[in-house]
Amino acid sequence: MPRIEPLNPPYEPEIGEALRTWMPPGVAHDPLQLFRVLHRNPELASRMRVLGAGLLAHGKIPDLDREIVIARACALSGCAYEWGVHAATFAGAVGLTGEQIRATVTGDPAPWSAGQRTVIRAVDELHEHAAISQETWKALAEHYDQAQLLEFVVLAGWYRTIGQLANSLELDDEPWATPFPRT
Template sequence: MEKSQAASRIAPLEPPYTPELEAHFDRIMPPGVPPLLLFRTIATSERAWRKFSAGSLLDRGPLSLREREIVIDRTCALAGCEYEWGIHVAIFAERARLTDAQVRATVLEAADAACWSDAEQALIAAVDALHHHTTWKETEFAALKRHYSDEQVLEIIQLCGFYRTVSCFANALALPLEATAARFPV
């Protein structure tokens, strides 16, 4: 995807927003930070925004912040979505205690890269399998279950699917990269 485009394929909403939409943006964005281009573009359709925001994965779940971000970063990297990957790395990588090598590995390394723990390797292998095959072999599932509960496994599946959809939005709409977002390593 060409990254030098100045505008999205669908023009995003510009302020002022409706009070309802403003309140929703305020709930999901850090204080004082304007809503992301992705959100403002999807919100041009009330139906699309309602369905997108109903995914309810913009909250804390049964995974740690670190595990959640590994799933999201890997999913976005596999989908070639520098837009969303870069936002998550810029905002969450340090808080999730991801090293520079680990951030790089989400894009450039195999699941068994030495920078990951055994549990994280199983997690990344599970993300990879869902991306490539939309299922797990029994050995992949067994490796995942050694480290994660049923509730966590369901969250992993939902995160992979949701962020694959986010990647489809960002890539298909050719969203320009956010100025403060990280860039894919080379």
């Protein structure tokens, strides 16, 4: 049971409209629990949506790399909730295999290219040290321009924040989400 109960329908009209903007068109399931809890504070939810939607829909990092960053940041935070949502919703669409999505949790380097291992190493360094080493930064800079490098750091930090939020709220996994691998 979440520490803050998600809103349930029927929603106030402005909340219902706001929740619709958080979900992609044509999605068959209800708005995510995370979104319904955040709308207990609509002003905060509105501010968070701008950054979250911008990173997902208008980012400069390639979609595949974006989802590797998100999955690894969520895995390192132990956030089964958000990891499972992204694994179910985005992983296959961007080309992540089942082996790769599991490896974001287990740390297995086998399914990754050299560039993808650099992405994972950078997320690991941010998680452990709140900084990226000079060596890893240089390797990232071979593939990303300055705008992408800035976005990379914000993306990893944003999903650590989302992981902390979902974990602290003790959200139940979405019923359709991919189960978090137990290592």
